[in-house]
Amino acid sequence: MKLFTKFLLIYLAVSVVVLGIGGIISYHIIKDEIDRELKFEFLDRIDRVTYLLEQGKTFAKFRELDQDENLVIVPLDTFKENDTQVSDTLIWDDRFERDEKNVKVSAFRNINDTTYFISTYGNMIESNDVREAVISILLWILGLQVLGAAGIGFVVSGPLFKPFRNTLHRIQNFQINEKEYLKAEPTNVKEFRDLNIFVEEMTKKAVSDFNNLKEFAENASHELQTPVAIAKGKLELLTETNLNEQQYSYVEKLETTLNKLSRLNDSLALLTKIENHEFSTNETVNISKIVKDGINAFQELLSLNNLHLVTDISDSIMLKIHPSLAEIMWSNLFRNAINHNIQNGEINIKLNSDYLEISNTGKELNTEPSVLFERFKKGEQNSESIGLGLSIVKRIVDQNAMPISYTTVKNRHTIRISLKSVKID
Amino acid sequence: MKILVIEDNQDLLENILTYLKQGGYRCETASDYDAAFNKIMSFTYDIALIDLMIPGGSGLQILRELKSARPQTGTIIISAKNSLDDKVTGLEIGADDYLTKPFQLAELHARIKAVYRRNNLNGDDxxxxxxxxxxxxxxxxxxxxxxxxxxxxxxxxxxxxxxxxxxxxxxxxxxxxxxxxxxxxxxxxxxxxxxxxxxxxxxxxxxxxxxxxxxxxxxxxxxxxxxxx
Missing domain, CATH: 1.10.10.10 (Winged helix-like DNA-binding domain superfamily/Winged helix DNA-binding domain)
Structure with a gap:
């Protein structure tokens, strides 16, 4: 529900309640006012009758004065003190065929030793009419309020909330790796200004945190490589001394381990970089060339491992992707296919404008193949690989919105990457 | 052959010196920006090994100074940063080679020889x-x-x-x-x-x-x- 719709509904609900209560109050105030006016007029009339009687004028028992049909003037036999009573009484109304509330004024007046009973009643406006008038007034007000609310809503959702919508739009388009915090448009509305200041501060902090993290990842990688370099150098110097076979094999094992550590460090740094979207510049890359160059670079390894290569590669497939990422992706995939192959195995590579597919013979998997995209997940836990190659591939294809699938049928592993989202026709 | 090694880590420096001295090279060292700057301005070297991260300044700056003052000196950048930007910048400024930590001393030695051959013997050796x-x-x-x-x-x-x-x-x-x-x-x-x-x-x-x-x-x-x- 839009803010404006919600505002309008609340406004109307409140209006209906307020107008309802206001209507009841208005009805009573108007009715009381009318009744009081009527009472004063009746009292005036009684005073006039009294005056006329004092002047010696005589009346018939029922007689009209000032077109008052209900005036009663009766001389009494008994004596009563001067008295005036105002009361409500129900009188049958012929027109509406029901009892209608009327104001009645009765008085006893002693004039020339005779006590007169003077009384009259009536109503100026029926309460029905008052009610109808009040309701119709209220409906008019309600109608005008709906129009007013719609007008306010239009202004609110239009120019008034423009700074808010601008800020929202900027937040939606905010990219943390652009290294720029979010600068909002100036506005004279305090709340929006507060929001803008908050968003500015928050994005400044996010950008600086991001940079710190990036710096940390890079520094950590740097700081780790130096000790590894020292250790490797010392080992090299150690091999220059006279070592026996066992000592030498220890040194060799240490060297292999250090290499693995350094590779691990490189791969983690690379993963962090990819995750931090540091490779977001999209350039046009000839993937056909990258695939072919990769194959050439590994040619010797293929023949040494007696692997049979079958390729079906279309020329000049152009992709919109960072060139380093394309190369890393392909070399990881291809290396994977060689390393996890079997003696006299086979590698099939297929590249066309729709997908890139590499399938190889290998050992049967005990696990779900897609698990191997996770970090440090390996087909065989004791293998020399560090288990980050496929997670790097996964990160790269995810970032470029390329769907990837890994399927195995017996000992044949197939990875297929759809190129639809990045291909350039 | 005279080599200047610009590297702030003493252990790594020691490794490089020990290995290179076995090969009969004359090595000098600098472990911060100022020392490196003084050395490259005062003496001529056949090869300079430059670590990119040194105290007091950037290795890239040293490379720039060296290339403008003594263009005939062969230069090899040593960096722990496997970052493409640094590599490209370094090679654009005119470094002859780029080596990422951790490297093999044997590899470093082979690269020194190759750079020396290219620069001094016109590759004809x-x-x-x-x-x-x-x-x-x-x-x-x-x-x-x-x-x-x-x-x-x-x-x-x-x-x-x-x-x-x-x-x-x-x-x-x-x-x-x-x-x-x-x-x-x-x-x-x-x-x-x-x-x-x-x-x-x-x-x-x-x-x-x-x-x-x-x-x-x-x-x-x-x-x-x-x-x-």
């Missing part, structure tokens, strides 16, 4: 090891005037051995030199053995001594004093 002569410009190898037909990888391997004569080179080191980044993730290093075997066979067939010594079948050593029985 004949590396001689007893009866073997390697003509680096023509990429040709001769044993007593007999041309040995080597594949590019075998040639590279021989040149690498010649740069690191009498040093023990592990299979891993050799593989990394021949294959660069690709090999870093390979488990099976048997292909190194294949290349060594072929190179050895070709050299012996051409009449050379059998210099390549297997060290407990883990590493190899090009022993120039070895005489085949």
């Amino acid at each position: 004949v590396v001689r090891i007893n009866e073997i002569a390697i003509h680096t410009k023509k990429m040709e190898t001769k044993v007593n005037e007999t041309v040995v037909d080597l594949t590019p990888k075998e040639y590279d391997l021989l040149l690498y051995f010649s740069s690191n004569k009498n040093h023990v080179l592990s299979k891993q080191t050799i593989a990394e030199h021949l294959w660069g980044d690709y090999v870093g993730h390979l488990d099976n290093l048997d292909f190194v053995y294949q290349h060594i075997k072929n190179l050895r066979k070709k050299l012996i067939q051409a009449g050379a001594n059998d210099y390549i010594e297997s060290i407990y079948s883990i590493g190899y050593k090009f022993n120039v004093n070895r005489r085949s029985s």
Whole structure:
């Protein structure tokens, strides 16, 4: 529900309640006012009758004065003190065929030793009419309020909330790796200004945190490589001394381990970089060339491992992707296919404008193949690989919105990457 | 050959110096920006090894100063940052080579020799090891005037051995030199053995001594004093 719709509904609900209560109050105030006016007029009339009687004028028992049909003037036999009573009484109304509330004024007046009973009643406006008038007034007000609310809503959702919508739009388009915090448009509305200041501060902090993290990842990688370099150098110097076979094999094992550590460090740094979207510049890359160059670079390894290569590669497939990422992706995939192959195995590579597919013979998997995209997940836990190659591939294809699938049928592993989202026709 | 090593880490510096001194080089060191600046302005070196992260300034700045003051000095950047930007910037400024930590000392040595050959001898150098002569410009190898037909990888391997004569080179080191980044993730290093075997066979067939010594079948050593029985 839009803010404006919600505002309008609340406004109307409140209006209906307020107008309802206001209507009841208005009805009573108007009715009381009318009744009081009527009472004063009746009292005036009684005073006039009294005056006329004092002047010696005589009346018939029922007689009209000032077109008052209900005036009663009766001389009494008994004596009563001067008295005036105002009361409500129900009188049958012929027109509406029901009892209608009327104001009645009765008085006893002693004039020339005779006590007169003077009384009259009536109503100026029926309460029905008052009610109808009040309701119709209220409906008019309600109608005008709906129009007013719609007008306010239009202004609110239009120019008034423009700074808010601008800020929202900027937040939606905010990219943390652009290294720029979010600068909002100036506005004279305090709340929006507060929001803008908050968003500015928050994005400044996010950008600086991001940079710190990036710096940390890079520094950590740097700081780790130096000790590894020292250790490797010392080992090299150690091999220059006279070592026996066992000592030498220890040194060799240490060297292999250090290499693995350094590779691990490189791969983690690379993963962090990819995750931090540091490779977001999209350039046009000839993937056909990258695939072919990769194959050439590994040619010797293929023949040494007696692997049979079958390729079906279309020329000049152009992709919109960072060139380093394309190369890393392909070399990881291809290396994977060689390393996890079997003696006299086979590698099939297929590249066309729709997908890139590499399938190889290998050992049967005990696990779900897609698990191997996770970090440090390996087909065989004791293998020399560090288990980050496929997670790097996964990160790269995810970032470029390329769907990837890994399927195995017996000992044949197939990875297929759809190129639809990045291909350039 | 005179080499300036600009590196702030004392242990790493010691490794490099020990290894290079065995090869008969004259080495000087600088461990911060000011010292490095003073040295490059006051003396001439054949090769400068420059660490990118040094106290007091940037290695790239030193590289710039060096290239404008003494363009004939060969430069090799050593960096722990495997970042593409630094590599591209370094090579654009005019560094001759770029090496990422952790590197093999043998590899560093081979690169120093290659840069020296390119800069000072116009690439036209004949590396001689007893009866073997390697003509680096023509990429040709001769044993007593007999041309040995080597594949590019075998040639590279021989040149690498010649740069690191009498040093023990592990299979891993050799593989990394021949294959660069690709090999870093390979488990099976048997292909190194294949290349060594072929190179050895070709050299012996051409009449050379059998210099390549297997060290407990883990590493190899090009022993120039070895005489085949």
